[in-house]
Amino acid sequence: MVEEQILMRPENAANLSPDSVAEFPVSPPVYTDVVVVPEQEKDVLQNLISNLESEIKQLRIKQRTWDEKRRGALRRILDIKGSIRVFCRIRPFLLAEKRRGSEPVSAGSERIWMKFGGRKKDFEFDKAMVCFEIEPFAESVFVEVEPILRSAMDGHNVCVFAYGQTGTGKTFTMDGSNEQPGIIPRALEELFRQSSVDNSSSFTFSMSMLEVYMGNLRDLLAPRLCNKAYEPMSKCNLNIQTDPKGFIEVEGLSEVPISDYAKARWWYNKGKRFRSTSWTNVNEASSRSHCLTRINIFRHGDGLEARREVSRLWMVDLGGSERLLKTGAKGLTMDEGRAINLSLSALADVIAALKRKRCHVPYRQVFC
Numbered sequence: 001m002v003e004e005q006i007l008m009r010p011e012n013a014a015n016l017s018p019d020s021v022a023e024f025p026v027s028p029p030v031y032t033d034v035v036v037v038p039e040q041e042k043d044v045l046q047n048l049i050s051n052l053e054s055e056i057k058q059l060r061i062k063q064r065t066w067d068e069k070r071r072g073a074l075r076r077i078l079d080i081k082g083s084i085r086v087f088c089r090i091r092p093f094l095l096a097e098k099r100r101g102s103e104p105v106s107a108g109s110e111r112i113w114m115k116f117g118g119r120k121k122d123f124e125f126d127k128a129m130v131c132f133e134i135e136p137f138a139e140s141v142f143v144e145v146e147p148i149l150r151s152a153m154d155g156h157n158v159c160v161f162a163y164g165q166t167g168t169g170k171t172f173t174m175d176g177s178n179e180q181p182g183i184i185p186r187a188l189e190e191l192f193r194q195s196s197v198d199n200s201s202s203f204t205f206s207m208s209m210l211e212v213y214m215g216n217l218r219d220l221l222a223p224r225l226c227n228k229a230y231e232p233m234s235k236c237n238l239n240i241q242t243d244p245k246g247f248i249e250v251e252g253l254s255e256v257p258i259s260d261y262a263k264a265r266w267w268y269n270k271g272k273r274f275r276s277t278s279w280t281n282v283n284e285a286s287s288r289s290h291c292l293t294r295i296n297i298f299r300h301g302d303g304l305e306a307r308r309e310v311s312r313l314w315m316v317d318l319g320g321s322e323r324l325l326k327t328g329a330k331g332l333t334m335d336e337g338r339a340i341n342l343s344l345s346a347l348a349d350v351i352a353a354l355k356r357k358r359c360h361v362p363y364r365q366v367f368c
Contacts, residue, residue: 166320209271220271
C-alpha cells in the first residue's frame with residue numbers, strides 16, 4: 001500500500017501572504033492501491049489465461065463442426081421432402097358461403113377430397129391443413145415454414161408464396177392480423193430471434209418491397225412526396241437482370257436496413273399501404289397485384305478469414321386467379337384481373353421448368 005498525500009491550495013493562493021495561506025485547512029490525504037503481483041503468481045495467471053483461450057478456441061471449432069452437421073442434416077431433409085413443396089390451407093366458410101349451401105371439403109394429412117360438378121375429386125399435397133376457425137391457423141401454417149427460414153439463415157435462397165383463387169385468404173395467410181400475425185410478420189420475428197442466439201456468426205438484414213401491377217414493377221418503398229396511400233405511384237426505373245451466377249436481380253429497387261423486428265415491421269406496414277387493391281363481388285379489398293417482400297440476409301463469420309455470405313428470403317402474396325362472372329369486375333378492375341391470370345399462367349410454366357430441372361427457366365414471361 002502506497003500512501004500519497006496531496007496538498008490542495010486555492011487558485012488565488014499566489015496573491016495571499018504566507019500567514020493567510022496557512023489558515024486554509026489541509027486536504028485529507030488521498031490513498032491509491034497498487035497491487036504488485038509476484039512473478040510466480042504472474043506466470044500462473046498467464047498460463048490460466050492461455051488455457052482458457054485455447055479452450056474457447058476448441059469450443060468454437062466444435063460449434064462450427066456441429067453447425068456444419070446441422071446444415072447437412074437440414075439439406076438432406078429438404079432433399080428428401082423436395083426443394084419445391086406445396087402446402088394447402090382450407091379456410092372456414094364465410095357466412096355468405098354457408099347460406100349458399102357450399103359443399104364441405106374433407107381432408108387428410110396430405111390429401112383433399114371435394115365435390116365439384118356432381119363429381120368427387122381428390123388432390124394431393126405435401127401438407128394439407130383444414131382450419132375450421134380463424135385463430136389457430138397461423139401457428140399451424142408457420143410450423144411448416146419455420147425450418148425453411150433456418151435454411152435461409154444458413155445461406156440458401158428461399159421463396160415462400162401464397163397462390164390460389166381470389167377470396168380464398170392468401171393475403172390473410174401472409175399478413176394475418178394484430179392478434180394473429182401471418183407468415184411474413186412471424187418470419188421477420190423469427191429471423192431476428194435466430195440471429196440473436198447464433199453465436200457462430202453475426203447477421204445483418206435489409207428489406208425491399210415491390211409489386212407487379214399490370215405487368216409493371218413498382219417499388220413500394222420508394223420515397224414519396226407525401227405519406228398518403230392514395231398518392232399516384234411514380235414511375236420507377238426497375239429493370240430485371242441476371243447476375244453472373246444466374247440469379248435474378250432487380251436493378252434500382254430500394255433497399256432499407258432493418259436492425260430489429262420493430263423496424264422491419266414498420267417498413268413492411270409502410271410498403272403494404274401502397275399496394276393496389278379494389279372492390280369486387282368476392283372481396284371488398286381484393287389485391288390487384290402481386291406483392292413481393294425480399295429480405296437480404298448478410299452472414300458474417302466469427303474469424304478474420306471468414307467470408308461474408310448473402311442469401312435472400314422472398315415472401316410473396318400473389319394476386320388471386322379470377323373468373324369474371326364471379327367477381328363482377330368491370331373497366332380497369334377487369335383489366336387487372338386479366339393481367340393477374342396471365343402472369344399466374346406464366347408462373348406455372350416457371351415452376352414446371354424448375355421442377356423438371358430444365359436448362360431454360362422463363363422468368364421474364366411472368367412480367368410481360
